[in-house]
Amino acid sequence: MAYATISTWKLNEPLKDEDVLWRTMQDKYVPMSKALGAGQVLVINIAEGESAIVSVYPDQAARDAAEAKIAELRKTAGSEFNATMTGEMRGEVRAQSD
Incomplete structure (x- = not known):
């Protein structure tokens, strides 16, 4: 059965250009997470x-x-x-959509 983690994050100070953060997440960190075995990653x-x-x-x-x-x-x-992880939840996926 699938297993999911949810981590929450907060920037320690505002970024000058948040678009850079989102592009970096999409282009760098999402692929890295998938390479570690995640089938799906949502930010x-x-x-x-x-x-x-x-x-x-x-x-x-x-x-x-x-x-x-x-x-x-x-x-x-x-x-x-310059962000801090503020929480993490994890558990077995018990129901999902197709």
Whole structure:
């Protein structure tokens, strides 16, 4: 059964050009997350300077196998954007659309 993580992030200070952040997320961090085993990655703007990242893995074992690399990826992205991870939720996907 699929397994998902949701991490929430907040910029520590406003960016001069948020378009750079979104392009970098799309072009760099989404592919990196997919390379770690996520089948789908969504980056959602939830408020000014805040976002949520939803990553869906084939199963918990795939997510657990990537744990150390995910921690590295989060550290790198946090440094690059001067952002702090404010929360994380994770669990088994119990229902979904096609």
